[in-house]
Amino acid sequence: MPRPRHTAIREQIEGLILSGVLKPGDRVPSEQELVAEHGVARMTVSRALSDLVAAGLVVRRRKAGSFVAAPPSEEKLLGVPDMRETLPGHAHAVLKRAVRVASGADRARLGALPKGARVLALLVRHDSQGVPAAMEDRLVSLDAVPEAAGESFVEAPPGTWLLERVPWTEAEHRIRAAAADTGMAAMLGMAAGAPCLVMERRTWRGDQPVTAARITWPGDRHEVTVRSSRGPLRG
Amino acid sequence: MPRPRHTAIREQIEGLILSGVLKPGDRVPSEQELVAEHGVARMTVSRALSDLVAAGLVVRRRKAGSFVAAPPSEEKLLGVPDMRETLPGHAHAVLKRAVRVASGADRARLGALPKGARVLALLVRHDSQGVPAAMEDRLVSLDAVPEAAGESFVEAPPGTWLLERVPWTEAEHRIRAAAADTGMAAMLGMAAGAPCLVMERRTWRGDQPVTAARITWPGDRHEVTVRSSRGPLRG
DNA sequence: AAGTGGTCTAGACCACGCG
DNA sequence: GCGTGGTCTAGACCACTTC
Numbered sequence: 275m276p277r278p279r280h281t282a283i284r285e286q287i288e289g290l291i292l293s294g295v296l297k298p299g300d301r302v303p304s305e306q307e308l309v310a311e312h313g314v315a316r317m318t319v320s321r322a323l324s325d326l327v328a329a330g331l332v333v334r335r336r337k338a339g340s341f342v343a344a345p346p347s348e349e350k351l352l353g354v355p356d357m358r359e360t361l362p363g364h365a366h367a368v369l370k371r372a373v374r375v376a377s378g379a380d381r382a383r384l385g386a387l388p389k390g391a392r393v394l395a396l397l398v399r400h401d402s403q404g405v406p407a408a409m410e411d412r413l414v415s416l417d418a419v420p421e422a423a424g425e426s427f428v429e430a431p432p433g434t435w436l437l438e439r440v441p442w443t444e445a446e447h448r449i450r451a452a453a454a455d456t457g458m459a460a461m462l463g464m465a466a467g468a469p470c471l472v473m474e475r476r477t478w479r480g481d482q483p484v485t486a487a488r489i490t491w492p493g494d495r496h497e498v499t500v501r502s503s504r505g506p507l508r509g
Numbered sequence: 510m511p512r513p514r515h516t517a518i519r520e521q522i523e524g525l526i527l528s529g530v531l532k533p534g535d536r537v538p539s540e541q542e543l544v545a546e547h548g549v550a551r552m553t554v555s556r557a558l559s560d561l562v563a564a565g566l567v568v569r570r571r572k573a574g575s576f577v578a579a580p581p582s583e584e585k586l587l588g589v590p591d592m593r594e595t596l597p598g599h600a601h602a603v604l605k606r607a608v609r610v611a612s613g614a615d616r617a618r619l620g621a622l623p624k625g626a627r628v629l630a631l632l633v634r635h636d637s638q639g640v641p642a643a644m645e646d647r648l649v650s651l652d653a654v655p656e657a658a659g660e661s662f663v664e665a666p667p668g669t670w671l672l673e674r675v676p677w678t679e680a681e682h683r684i685r686a687a688a689a690d691t692g693m694a695a696m697l698g699m700a701a702g703a704p705c706l707v708m709e710r711r712t713w714r715g716d717q718p719v720t721a722a723r724i725t726w727p728g729d730r731h732e733v734t735v736r737s738s739r740g741p742l743r744g
Numbered sequence: 745a746a747g748t749g750g751t752c753t754a755g756a757c758c759a760c761g762c763g
Numbered sequence: 764g765c766g767t768g769g770t771c772t773a774g775a776c777c778a779c780t781t782c
Binding site: 317328446447468470491494497499501 | 563682683684703704705707726728731733735736737
């Protein structure tokens with residue numbers, strides 16, 4: 275069986291979700307509909323849908339149907355929650371905002387982009403109770419998220435905004451410690467040379483790069499936590 | 510169906526693995542044997558075994574049978590691979606080694622331990638090509654891993670040794686940046702006050718704490734990377 | 745009440761790979 | 764070759780939840 279039929283059915287729906295045709299909350303076909311469409315037994319489509327549940331792409335509710343799942347919160351992505359949720363009294367300010375054709379450096383950060391692709395570059399300061407808490411330096415691929423070009427990110431910071439809209443399949447985080455340079459120290463209200471936690475996060479939708487963010491926290495004011503368990507089981 | 514039968518079957522085998530009755534590489538009953546034992550259809554036990562594959566506890570090979578999976582490498586646990594694999598020319602030295610009744614501080618680090626439980630405390634320096642690369646400060650619960658009491662950790666460093674022997678189900682990592690104090694700076698051959706990456710890792714087997722490690726790297730010589738993808742699918 | 749998913753059965757055929 | 768797992772079928776009964 276080179277191509278299990280449940281795999282084909284799963285991938286078809288997966289494609290609809292990852293391509294954005296089906297958005298979070300949208301209904302996906304019921305088992306009966308899929309049985310009729312593909313001419314297979316119900317257990318076969320049930321397996322396809324169960325696998326999508328295990329992948330976190332779909333949630334199923336009896337009587338209601340199956341729906342595209344909301345993307346996992348940044349909280350679950352890593353222990354770097356939505357800034358708005360962890361930082362008490364969170365506020366943010368967009369310091370720079372530019373749309374440009376991706377430079378070589380942009381392509382190095384974001385990954386393989388087509389020549390001439392446009393990106394949105396953002397510099398955001400996050401405050402907690404009036405005190406600077408983190409700097410966020412972010413690139414967004416406008417190929418992947420064209421609607422970001424018209425967004426001001428005044429209401430929701432870019433991380434939150436993106437996670438609400440763009441399904442991702444792969445994420446990479448690189449975390450290191452670095453001494454604050456004078457510019458960073460000034461923006462974060464700390465001594466130059468003091469330790470900072472620097473996280474670079476990149477996310478993809480399939481093979482397509484979505485966004486790359488470098489977030490810098492004063493070392494003594496933040497901690498990243500990652501929890502893992504062996505294997506989420508199916509629903 | 511308050512208790513699906515495939516769940517009961519899965520949990521029975523899960524228990525054998527997590528309790529250590531079945532060790533990595535051991536054979537688990539074949540589908541036929543489980544069918545006979547539980548009096549269910551083959552698809553039902555197949556589902557139980559598939560779920561164990563998804564959880565990473567079991568691997569299945571046609572004709573050969575199903576086997577307890579090798580625990581994921583530290584590499585996969587987080588991007589903090591086995592020191593021996595990433596650090597070129599790795600060597601390690603056990604600087605301190607003590608068995609003691611868990612102190613209050615030990616219990617705080619390791620989590621809920623019975624009163625009077627004994628722990629193994631280790632201080633290990635990791636070198637790369639003769640240069641100090643990281644310090645490891647570790648506690649091991651001797652309730653969870655009694656055989657650690659008689660181990661010298663000369664051949665394999667404790668992280669490697671533990672991962673080869675103890676199946677874990679939960680892991681937590683906390684990562685922060687800190688300035689090196691004078692003692693740490695001296696041991697790692699760096700300037701006092703320079704940024705360090707500090708990772709605290711704790712692992713559990715079920716509810717039982719297994720080990721807690723605090724690993725400190727010079728900030729400019731190491732980076733932690735975490736890769737996640739949405740949902741491993743079943744095998 | 746009716747539609748949906750969750751589970752289960754008792755078969756079946758096939759692919760793979762160890763012996 | 765033959766035991767194992769991988770997939771699939773065409774039914775079935777039940778639980779849950781919305782309608």
